[in-house]
Amino acid sequence: MAYSEKVIDHYENPRNVGSMDKSDPNVGTGLVGAPACGDVMKLQLKVSDDGIIQDAKFKTFGCGSAIASSSLVTEWVKGMTVDQALEVKNTRIAEELNLPPVKIHCSVLAEDAIKAAIADYKAKRVKAATQ
Amino acid sequence: MALKLPIFMDNHSTTPLDPRVLEKMMPYLTSEFGNAASRNHSFGWHAEEAAEKGREQVAKLIGASAKEVVWTSGATESDNLAIKGVAEFYADKGNHIITAQTEHKAVLDTCKRLEKHGYEVTYLPVATDGIVSAEQVAAAMTPKTILVSLMLANNEVGVVHPVNEIGKVVKEKGAIFHIDASQGVGKVPFDVTSARADLVSMSGHKMYGPKGIGALYVRRKPRVRIAPMIDGGGHERGMRSGTLNVPGIVGMGAACEIAGEEREAEAVRLIGLRTRLHQRITSRLPEVFVNGSMEHRLPGNLNLSFAYVEGEGLLMALKDLAVSSGSACTSASLEPSYVLRALGIGEELAHTSIRFGIGRFNTEEEIDFVADLVVEKVTRLRELSPLWEMAQEGIDLKSIEWAAH
Numbered sequence: 054m055a056y057s058e059k060v061i062d063h064y065e066n067p068r069n070v071g072s073m074d075k076s077d078p079n080v081g082t083g084l085v086g087a088p089a090c091g092d093v094m095k096l097q098l099k100v101s102d103d104g105i106i107q108d109a110k111f112k113t114f115g116c117g118s119a120i121a122s123s124s125l126v127t128e129w130v131k132g133m134t135v136d137q138a139l140e141v142k143n144t145r146i147a148e149e150l151n152l153p154p155v156k157i158h159c160s161v162l163a164e165d166a167i168k169a170a171i172a173d174y175k176a177k178r179v180k181a182a183t184q
Numbered sequence: 185m186a187l188k189l190p191i192f193m194d195n196h197s198t199t200p201l202d203p204r205v206l207e208k209m210m211p212y213l214t215s216e217f218g219n220a221a222s223r224n225h226s227f228g229w230h231a232e233e234a235a236e237k238g239r240e241q242v243a244k245l246i247g248a249s250a251k252e253v254v255w256t257s258g259a260t261e262s263d264n265l266a267i268k269g270v271a272e273f274y275a276d277k278g279n280h281i282i283t284a285q286t287e288h289k290a291v292l293d294t295c296k297r298l299e300k301h302g303y304e305v306t307y308l309p310v311a312t313d314g315i316v317s318a319e320q321v322a323a324a325m326t327p328k329t330i331l332v333s334l335m336l337a338n339n340e341v342g343v344v345h346p347v348n349e350i351g352k353v354v355k356e357k358g359a360i361f362h363i364d365a366s367q368g369v370g371k372v373p374f375d376v377t378s379a380r381a382d383l384v385s386m387s388g389h390k391m392y393g394p395k396g397i398g399a400l401y402v403r404r405k406p407r408v409r410i411a412p413m414i415d416g417g418g419h420e421r422g423m424r425s426g427t428l429n430v431p432g433i434v435g436m437g438a439a440c441e442i443a444g445e446e447r448e449a450e451a452v453r454l455i456g457l458r459t460r461l462h463q464r465i466t467s468r469l470p471e472v473f474v475n476g477s478m479e480h481r482l483p484g485n486l487n488l489s490f491a492y493v494e495g496e497g498l499l500m501a502l503k504d505l506a507v508s509s510g511s512a513c514t515s516a517s518l519e520p521s522y523v524l525r526a527l528g529i530g531e532e533l534a535h536t537s538i539r540f541g542i543g544r545f546n547t548e549e550e551i552d553f554v555a556d557l558v559v560e561k562v563t564r565l566r567e568l569s570p571l572w573e574m575a576q577e578g579i580d581l582k583s584i585e586w587a588a589h
Contacts, residue, residue: 064497064500064501070567087587091495091496091520093570093586113568114570120497
């Protein structure tokens, strides 16, 4: 199967690879997928106190399309508000990367990773507020 | 000599045509184009002579007589003809067939079709080394068993079955023994007498011959009967109609002759290359696992799982190298290789497997290049892998509740 140029570019030069401190109250961590399914994404978002995503880091176990999908969303969400990031849809990711039908699940996983990271961030905020 | 890229190391999927084979085929692709069934002119006679010589060459490789070789289009057709042919011909003797879970789809899907027509099929499980034992076969046989179909060597993990022991129990119980030998013949010792084989499938392009030609060995003493699948002019003594593929036959014959002459020396060379590749990878990378028996294995096969690195992602990084993966991320099902699953390999590790198929034209220089490339790319992808990071932090990945998707 031929990969699109954009997938190859993100795969060969992935943006924002790395990890942030999970215990930082401003960092939300999303871990989605399963090793048994062949895809696991970890996405971390650092959110400022006024709700802007300042930084994003990822690590992905998966095929080229999964790596490219997660790399792409780290670029996109930086500078977005949390609410804007929640609006990022898998269809946009799939379109941007020209993913074939069998790879759509990679873009779904990337959308899920954003949602999971933000949910984790929000849970931390709630916990901090109630303490 | 500079390396020519990409390197082909996927010799279980197919093999390059040996130039010596092509040379033998050339006249039959050009001036000697006759139909082997034409009995009244020299074009036909020459074609028939060539087809009969090819038959002898194939027969010699497996210790058979030329009259026992039926030409087909390849091993898939041979498997279909053997299994469906026996099932139909011996239908009043019984309806039970025994095979194994790790067989090629040409066997498994043929058996599945027969199940729809009232046949009962036992799919034997394999041990963690990938092997089916003679004891397992004996225990599965019933008075209704008409056919046992097992492969000589597995196409994914290269495991070689003890066909000589299995053949003994099959014949003791009076069933017919079919062996899909497409991966093993010409690579490991095999002959139809020691294996007590009744039917043997072979393929030209798995042994440096051309594609589109295969053979089915059909025992004559005692005679094994099969119902034909393709009706027509009654070629191949009625078992397989259709004009003979003479250039293909000449090529397969030549390929068998070379395989017979060079097998032993080539096996030693391939095992040397495989050991070198394995050592040069595992000495520099932790958590690399061999899938399948290392002892009973095709000389050129190395199937490795690189924990925490997804196979298809790794293949993309290995773009200068043609190998294959047991990860089936490209298929809609997301299911990894059924062969690896049958060996009891967890889905996590099955997704990280790479099959190296080392062949006649691979060199030591290529092995060293491939080992360096694999080490570099696996290291890079592990840096990118959340699972590798978690494993380094001492987190047990099995303790996490993953959301299956």
